[in-house]
Amino acid sequence: MIYDYIIIHYDEIGLKGKNRGSFEELLISNIEIKLKSLMKSCFRESGHITIEIDGKANISKIKEALSQIPGIAYFSLAKRVELNLDSLKKEAINFLEDKEYDSFKVNAVRHDKGFELNSMELNSKLGEVIIKALNKKVKMKSPDIMLKIELSKKSAYISNEDIKGVGGLPTNPQQKVVALLSGGFDSPVAAYLMMKRGCEVILVHFHNKNQASSSVESKITKLAEQLSKFQVKTKLYIVPFESLQKEIIMKVNSKLRMLVYRRFMLKIASEVAGMNKAKFLIVGDSLSQVASQTFENLEATYTGLDKHVLSPLIGLDKREIIEISKRIGTYEISAMPYGDCCSYFLAKHPTLKADVKLLEKNEALFDVDKLVEDVLSKSRVIGF
Numbered sequence: 001m002i003y004d005y006i007i008i009h010y011d012e013i014g015l016k017g018k019n020r021g022s023f024e025e026l027l028i029s030n031i032e033i034k035l036k037s038l039m040k041s042c043f044r045e046s047g048h049i050t051i052e053i054d055g056k057a058n059i060s061k062i063k064e065a066l067s068q069i070p071g072i073a074y075f076s077l078a079k080r081v082e083l084n085l086d087s088l089k090k091e092a093i094n095f096l097e098d099k100e101y102d103s104f105k106v107n108a109v110r111h112d113k114g115f116e117l118n119s120m121e122l123n124s125k126l127g128e129v130i131i132k133a134l135n136k137k138v139k140m141k142s143p144d145i146m147l148k149i150e151l152s153k154k155s156a157y158i159s160n161e162d163i164k165g166v167g168g169l170p171t172n173p174q175q176k177v178v179a180l181l182s183g184g185f186d187s188p189v190a191a192y193l194m195m196k197r198g199c200e201v202i203l204v205h206f207h208n209k210n211q212a213s214s215s216v217e218s219k220i221t222k223l224a225e226q227l228s229k230f231q232v233k234t235k236l237y238i239v240p241f242e243s244l245q246k247e248i249i250m251k252v253n254s255k256l257r258m259l260v261y262r263r264f265m266l267k268i269a270s271e272v273a274g275m276n277k278a279k280f281l282i283v284g285d286s287l288s289q290v291a292s293q294t295f296e297n298l299e300a301t302y303t304g305l306d307k308h309v310l311s312p313l314i315g316l317d318k319r320e321i322i323e324i325s326k327r328i329g330t331y332e333i334s335a336m337p338y339g340d341c342c343s344y345f346l347a348k349h350p351t352l353k354a355d356v357k358l359l360e361k362n363e364a365l366f367d368v369d370k371l372v373e374d375v376l377s378k379s380r381v382i383g384f
């Protein structure tokens with residue numbers, strides 16, 4: 001079968017009332033950027049977005065790209081048909097001719113109610129001609145093939161498979177956030193969940209070149225590259241952390257070190273957010289997962305920063321986080337061995353109930369502004 005159109009369905013955008021148009025436009029513009037020359041045109045019709053493709057287009061590339069664009073709930077490869085009963089009968093038979101199946105069901109969906117027959121009537125008319133011409137059985141429950149007929153104002157589209165997308169909402173470049181990306185399982189999932197809800201996520205990784213193995217950087221780049229598939233434009237900041245970390249190790253008690261590292265990371269990330277007009281900081285914290293993420297430590301870590309911190313994984317169990325990481329293709333990359341810069345020179349039993357005043361007292365030992373400025377001037381930015 002040579003497909004000439006793709007029908008894109010969204011779910012939440014459909015509930016946006018008067019704002020629906022602007023979400024649809026955003027989604028169309030993101031599809032255009034992601035598919036580029038793989039498609040001919042992309043436009044709105046009643047109840048869905050339609051992409052016109054070349055009969056010779058690279059279908060597997062198109063499918064891969066569409067299944068990673070936030071805002072798309074599912075999509076189907078389709079054949080366009082003139083909006084009249086005779087054409088529908090003829091094309092339904094053509095569509096099924098090269099397929100292998102015993103039973104079928106027709107499922108007509110009228111996005112526009114102008115057509116002469118209602119859905120039930122169209123289902124039975126098309127069912128009849130298929131039985132007659134191709135000698136197949138109708139089966140209402142679990143048929144081998146579900147022939148979907150979507151009717152819009154000017155055209156009809158025939159398809160037989162819904163391909164799942166990311167869901168969520170289209171990337172809005174006005175909704176920028178900065179996500180702190182470590183090499184673990186959690187933070188890539190946190191970044192992805194923000195992308196899925198329509199944010200443009202800028203990634204920041206803190207890197208200790210003396211202590212981390214050389215594979216860390218390639219691992220982080222791979223993670224950023226994989227995540228970049230879920231948004232239009234991705235920037236990764238690699239911030240050198242070794243000099244700051246050395247100073248923290250010298251000045252801060254080992255029981256508090258992890259929290260001071262994290263607060264410095266958040267302070268630096270706040271600056272990156274300011275430079276990029278980003279509004280929130282995103283971390284991969286999950287409540288009580290590790291010592292640094294106890295109820296009290298999270299409060300102490302997030303207090304007194306220039307930007308608010310959001311933790312999209314806060315209520316998820318590790319198992320749920322791992323499930324998402326497998327689905328989005330970051331699991332294998334996160335599982336690669338590496339030495340995280342944070343895991344050096346830490347106490348065996350770090351504090352579980354830090355007091356923010358004590359952390360601030362420790363931070364007063366540093367020339368924070370100068371340190372932040374210094375590491376940022378030495379950071380590298382990679383674009384995807």
Ligand code: ATP
Nearest residue numbers: 180181182184185186187204205206283284285292
């Ligand atoms: P992850 O699996 O994401 O590494 P984790 O459970 O190991 O998380 P921590 O090491 O305590 O948890 O880190 C908590 C969060 O702090 C991470 O999810 C990430 O957002 C941020 N973070 C930690 N280390 C770094 C780093 N080197 N660079 C950037 N962000 C970091």
Ligand code: MG
Nearest residue numbers: 182183184340
């Ligand atoms: Mg980590």
